[in-house]
Structures are given as structure tokens and as C-alpha cells.
Amino acid sequence: MTEVHQPGRWEVVAATLHDRGNPADGAEETSLVQGSEDEARRVYADATAQAAEQGYEYVKLRHNGDEVGSWPQATGWTV
Numbered sequence: 001m002t003e004v005h006q007p008g009r010w011e012v013v014a015a016t017l018h019d020r021g022n023p024a025d026g027a028e029e030t031s032l033v034q035g036s037e038d039e040a041r042r043v044y045a046d047a048t049a050q051a052a053e054q055g056y057e058y059v060k061l062r063h064n065g066d067e068v069g070s071w072p073q074a075t076g077w078t079v
Helices: 037-054
Strands: 010-017 027-035 058-063 066-071
Touching: 010 037, 027 037, 037 058, 037 066
Parallel strands: none
Antiparallel strands: 010 027, 010 058, 058 066
16 A cells, blocks of 8 residues: 655644643643654654553644544543
């Protein structure tokens, strides 16, 4: 399968909770990279592989501000 490269602004962000004991307190996003699609996808893959170890609440891959990838993936289950 050939991957289609899309021009535009690519960004990877990771969020950490302000208070791990109180998720309702919100999270702070940190931009891990802004760059080309190839670079963003590489950083996204690395960040999701280490997300739990790094204590990330979530990692998102965005293209022109639109979310195109997210960790953890939504399961469709509700609590």
C-alpha cells in the first residue's frame, strides 16, 4: 500500500494530567514536534510506544489542527 503524503501543518502533542489523583483537574498539552508528515508520524509512533512509561494521559497526531490519530484509541465502551 502506498502512503499518501499530505502537505500542511503536522503536529504531535502529548498531555500530562495536572493531578493524577484528580483527572477532572485537566491536563497540560506539550507539542512534541511540528513539521513534515514523515517526521510527525515517526514521533507519534515513538510517543505512543512510550506513552504509559512517560505518564501521558493521551498523545494526538494532528494535521492542520484536525486530529488524525490518538492514543489511547477509543474503544466504544462506556463506564
